[in-house]
Amino acid sequence: MNLILLGCPGAGKGTQSKLLAQRYGLAHIATGDLFRAQIAQKTALGQKVESYLKSGTLVPDSIVVEMVAGKLGECSSGWLLDGFPRTLEQAQALDKMLKSEGKTIDMVLYLNMDEKAVLARMTTRRSCASCGELYNTISKPPTTEGKCDKCGGELKQRDDDQETTVKKRLMVYEDLTRPLIAYYRSEHAFNEVNGNQPMEKVTGELVAFVDQAKVAR
Numbered sequence: 001m002n003l004i005l006l007g008c009p010g011a012g013k014g015t016q017s018k019l020l021a022q023r024y025g026l027a028h029i030a031t032g033d034l035f036r037a038q039i040a041q042k043t044a045l046g047q048k049v050e051s052y053l054k055s056g057t058l059v060p061d062s063i064v065v066e067m068v069a070g071k072l073g074e075c076s077s078g079w080l081l082d083g084f085p086r087t088l089e090q091a092q093a094l095d096k097m098l099k100s101e102g103k104t105i106d107m108v109l110y111l112n113m114d115e116k117a118v119l120a121r122m123t124t125r126r127s128c129a130s131c132g133e134l135y136n137t138i139s140k141p142p143t144t145e146g147k148c149d150k151c152g153g154e155l156k157q158r159d160d161d162q163e164t165t166v167k168k169r170l171m172v173y174e175d176l177t178r179p180l181i182a183y184y185r186s187e188h189a190f191n192e193v194n195g196n197q198p199m200e201k202v203t204g205e206l207v208a209f210v211d212q213a214k215v216a217r
Contacts, residue, residue, distance in 0.1 A: 001213065002078055002098075002106050003106060004109070004184075006110045007112070008177070009118065009122065009160075020210065027077070028079075029071050029079050031083040036132070045063065045067075054159045058087065061087055064086070065093045072097075086177050088176075106217070107191065107213045109206055109209060110191070111193055113195035119170075120138075125137075126156060127155065128151065130153030131150055
């Protein structure tokens with residue numbers, strides 16, 4: 001199966017994508033992870049990406065599409081896209097690419113979440129500088145403050161999780177990414193889940209939709 005999970009920054013796409021990918025044996029493709037790998041490797045592309053992320057603006061479509069296209073070419077048993085597409089242009093480029101290869105998107109899932117809840121969630125988020133594991137000082141605190149439970153690495157607040165940057169990211173999302181919802185509602189199988197619910201309930205609703213799609217196939 002080929003799935004897309006949409007939602008604003010902080011809606012829980014990363015967590016839910018990993019759960020779904022593991023459950024259905026799909027390749028989990030997260031643009032955020034691809035970007036951070038490039039940044040960590042200090043590539044020329046990584047330096048460009050880092051400047052966009054720190055300022056809270058979207059990475060240009062041409063860079064993102066090229067990176068994701070290369071990754072999709074490595075997947076033979078289905079994939080789940082997390083964090084891509086983010087613009088209508090990216091969505092149309094993806095559809096064109098898949099059509100040329102005789103492939104399609106089985107379902108688009110949308111995590112809908114209000115801005116106040118997103119802001120509270122993201123500004124209390126912390127990530128491990130060593131392994132990337134995510135924590136939340138309120139809902140998922142580490143056993144030892146400031147230390148990762150998995151590897152003992154230092155927990156930090158990412159630049160793009162600071163309040164001013166989060167607000168800017170949400171504004172960018174509203175301006176550029178919202179049109180995706182209308183596009184996918186009309187062009188593909190589309191289902192929406194309330195992201196304000198407890199994580200387990202969100203997962204359950206997403207799984208129910210994917211199971212329906214599997215039966216339909």
